[in-house]
Amino acid sequence: MTGAPAVEAVNTSKRFGATTALHDVSLSIAPGSTHALVGRNGAGKSTLVSLLTGLQSPDAGAVRFDGEPAPPVPDRAAWRRRVACVFQRSTIIADLSVAENLFLNRQGDVIRWGTLRRRAQQLLDEYGVDVDPAARAGDLGVEQRQLVEIARALSQGARFIILDEPTARLDATAIERLFVRLRALSATGVTMLFISHHLQEVYEVCDTVTVLRDARHVLTAPVDTVDHDALVAAMTGEAVGLTAVGARPPVPPDAQVALRVAGLTLRGSYTSIDVDVRAGEIVGVTGSGSSGKVALAETVGGLRRATAGTVTAGGRDVTPGSVPAALAAGIGLVPQDRHREGLIPRLSVAENATLPIAASLGPAGYVSPTKLAATARAFIDRFDIHTSGPAAPVSSLSGGNAQKVVLARALSTAPSVLVLINPTAGVDVRSKESLLDAVRTAADTGTAVLMVSDELDDLRHCDRVLVMFHGRVVAALPAGWSDTDVVAAVEGVNR
């Protein structure tokens, strides 16, 4: 290592109202290194990113690039020359085309649309993103949007790139392609700051790791000097390793079928799906981006109306395409995108978590504030939600904690069928455990669980895993599968 660090945060602090998001945190990244930043939800990672990208200025401390003070906050152009970033929150502009999003504010003063689209196409091809550059960005799926954001950040030519949980919404192949790309960039001397809750990814691509805990810096070390357990211990402040996934007792064969999906078809998404989930059983569903798995789960949850086929819960047909009907039939749903359809940002944690059970919080539609707070407090304890209190607006929560609120809401009705879509996206290791624990507890008490996920860690909790490919179930793997089985099936490789 020669010369000044490529990027430096010196004793930075940041407060939001009464919340200290960063307390006297220093970070120094050597030129050319790939630096990991890990910590639990709400530890302050994204806040540090906002300081390093100049979107916010620190209350105390300073940011330096190559030993020089950072540009003044209003000079966005200067910041963008120094740092590019994939933000945790989407910065896609829905009503503009993909091409324009990719080259936002650097289209040239007079735009030649043909050229722009061709450049966009090249860029997308380079990153293996199968998206039409002329498409409206808002029409893309979550993961396609994420890929566009990544492609945009990587193409900016900055020598320092920040990726805030870029993999949370990607499937395995896309992640692998991203890593290839990152290694190539790294080889050309680009400095990177990488944030993820998947610790194995940290080992895979990073050379140094920094841990934040409760807004404070805990440790910085080369990755090969801290093993997995040590890393988790640093993040959580407890010297216990991750508990291995305990095997679940087999579901009794006489358990009733709680959810029956028969001949379900949604034109353009999936065809003739038959699934039975028994009470107490956890069934995983995985597949690639266009496999139709999310659409399937959304149909069961009442968000979409199938073109053909039936969903039966507890022996009764569920009126299709109606969330209230699904709720009445005992189906709870954790939707895919917590920002879009999960949460109402300005309402409090308590109200968000209790939306479907508001009727039970008082007579004649009256929502008793004391009951509301008490119920919410119980959720906060049960799911370990980090918040200043039940009355805090849910928009003030970190991503992972927000996800816990969504799960709490789905479980609030004590559903007999629980449908989860990527339930642990963006959730830290420890919270992930508690989230999945909550799911297992629900299953243990007889809830049937249908869990759509790309994460092998999630799927490990399932009694069996269905793999979808181009709208059909192509494999059903009983517990005990190996990772390669799943990956092969997801990629559609015939065995």
Next chain:
Amino acid sequence: ATPESTGGTPPIAVDLPRADSDFWNSYAKYVPAFAKEAGINLMTPTNSQNDIAKLVANTQALTSQGAKAIVMAPQDTGAIATTLTQLEQKKIPVVTVDTRPDKGNVYMVVRADNRAYGQKACEFLGAKLNGKGKVIEFQGSLSSVNGRDRSEAFAECMQSKFPGITVFAEPTDWEGAKASAALQTRLAQHPDINGIYMQAGGVFLAPTLQLLRTKNLLVPPGDPKHIFIVSNDGIPQEFEAIRKGEIDATVSQPADLYAKYALFYAKAAVDGKTFQPGRTDHDSTIVQVRPGLLEDQLPAPLVTKDNVEDSALWGNQIGK
């Protein structure tokens, strides 16, 4: 706002109907002048901006402040019934100017006959056009009683006396731009239009002249292409146009007399005087419109090239 100590004379309040019309602004200028002349203790006039709810609010505020008589010009003649009843209970006499309330009693109504305006305009145009031709009429708003009176009288007169004249009645909501657009469209449809009746010179005069000028239709009365124009209001600009031969006549709505006699009757009411139907000393007639409602119908002369220099016309007194 509180009445100044003009020797303890009872304060009289005036509410102005709107601030964006030349006619009413002239009226507003006459009010303090005549008040001074008559030795009236005038409270600061309020303005109800053509909004009946504001008029009611203003009346209530003026009453709280101790007005002993109120002069108002309700542009919406139905919506003051309750207010009039309340004022009657409080024994505060009311003089209405320009409009007559549909219901409720007032001490005196001071107005010129709006139906007569429409009538006069019709007769003038009919005579000039020899009973045949096409006339475009810029109506005010249907929801304004004065506009409606003028429209109805004009229509009735045209129908009965000059059936050979086709009338195009254009609703304008008192907007110059709407009148201009309607005239432009009509002229494209009927290039032979040869008469115009505009119900308010203040709003329609300039747009009409401007449009005719660009179409080269602003020609002297001798010319066969001449379009006969009758206006209404009697503002100085209309007189100017008459002198130039751009328009042919206007009905002078007496802004000065409105102010003068409104204050006169308000003072008389405070002094406890009463009036009877019949001729007055100022060239007008008091008529009993319905029991309990007297109306002093002021003269509203038709002004043409012949009498436009008459210095008694208010439009000639006010300067421009």
Next chain:
Amino acid sequence: MTTVPARLSGIRLARMRDLTLVPAILVLLVVGAIVDPVFLSSTNIINVLQQQTELSLLVLAETVILIGGRFDLSLESTVGLAPALGVALVIPAASNGLGTSWPSALAVPLILLVGLLVGALNGLLILRFGLSAFIVTLGMLITLRGLQIGITGGKNLFELPPSVLYLGNATWLGLPLSIWLCGLLFAIGIAVLGWFRHGRAVYAIGGNVDAARAAGIRSDRVIWIVFMVAGVLAALAGLLMTGRLGSVAAAQGEKMIFMVFAAAVIGGVSMNGGKGTLFGALCGVLVLGLITNILTLAGVSAQWIQAVYGLIILIALILARVTTGKAQDS
């Protein structure tokens, strides 16, 4: 990360936002008292309140719609059309009625029904047909006013059955009935929006309609009901105005919609949905009413009164901004 101060400040902030306009109101009260001692007399204060009753009902309606993330411009013409149509159906043709001469006891129910139908029609076009709320209700505004002029020929209706005049005229315990009524309706509104499931659903829908739907709220149905209730409230406002002024004016309600939005937005209701309280909106109504009253009492010259009025609104706005320190949106 300490929690206690955060919780406190959270509550304090929410409260504060509600009380944003209280300093402005206090300033206005002091200024009014200085301008004219009559200002603080109970008669004057009651007058101010009564004059604002109709506006306040529209603001109540619009606030709930805005919180639900929608828009309704047509309220102001419902204020005119509903009483006009209701009355025209019961009075004889000789008094400008439609000639149906239905029993006059039906007038009040008919008026409210017209409001309900207008709201239902708005809801239909916006929710079922997926049309833009702004432009539907603007079209409706023009159409309804046009209907009123068409039905009445632009004339005022002034021979009204006593039942129609009662609500806007009666006095109970020394206070106009309309003030009691508004107070009651606002109390109900505040309670429903603050503590009842369906009221909270309106906030949820306005805050994020997709999330509300995913949480099982029947958002279309809720919003539809909101539009209908708003229509009824507008008709009620029209009824009060008719009673207070003693006739149905052809221009009844005209230009009110600007003031409705002004009151709601000054009162902290967001045009983007999901934010605002009825209490705040009510304060907005009061501020506008007090300003008008003070300007009248002060005898500001007719020539400048409008400019002064506009300026004071801007100043009140800046005052609210300074006292809360929160940026306002949209």
Next chain:
Amino acid sequence: MTTVPARLSGIRLARMRDLTLVPAILVLLVVGAIVDPVFLSSTNIINVLQQQTELSLLVLAETVILIGGRFDLSLESTVGLAPALGVALVIPAASNGLGTSWPSALAVPLILLVGLLVGALNGLLILRFGLSAFIVTLGMLITLRGLQIGITGGKNLFELPPSVLYLGNATWLGLPLSIWLCGLLFAIGIAVLGWFRHGRAVYAIGGNVDAARAAGIRSDRVIWIVFMVAGVLAALAGLLMTGRLGSVAAAQGEKMIFMVFAAAVIGGVSMNGGKGTLFGALCGVLVLGLITNILTLAGVSAQWIQAVYGLIILIALILARVTTGKAQDS
């Protein structure tokens, strides 16, 4: 998932959204021709276009502001104030001037300057002070109209310097200059919004201001400039109207803002920002102009004309909805 059909449909959709109103315009043309053969004459068509020039400039201004995610109600009073103030500064006190009697060559620059200043003031209050755009510009609407009445004493200004009359009056190559001017400004607007980085920045800001900021767009500066340009355009509209109508009316521009929003929103511009085109908005202006023209030609009775007008707007809206099959927002 194949990409080709997606691309095709993407382009088709964008084009279609732009052409939404074309069917409605065609229907109107046919109806107009049936109503009266004069309708299709070049004089009449030119008349319609000329009558819409002022509205179209306001719509141009408002559309850009709406795309940027903001709001400006005050445009309609700038239409009155800017010419009134500019003229009052140059004409003698005897003709209702302010008595300054500046050289009359300054009138036109002064008028445009007033517009610029109003826009700058709006921007200041909204962007620097963080006040709500709706209510700032509503306050401004009232204040500016009040200022105009204050300055002119509510009088119309009749004696105008020829330079002020020129733009709204002159004819070039058989077409009114104002039509050329509007055409040119729309062409510039369409080019800037469609092919220039700064124009695209307006879309980005309206679509997602945080994302735009993160991409290095100086959103406040862009929006401020947009407000100023809008002010100048409104002043220009006022100038054209003054020339066309031959005087500055005290109520000049009044009630236009509703039609401005109607045209923009019918034309597919979203009230939520980031969406819409100037071409669409221009179509909206045309639709409104044609409807008015046809109703005049058809001689619809004064009593029902407003109701018919409102209904036709609603029908045009539904037609646009049916032909595109896209739900409209807000």
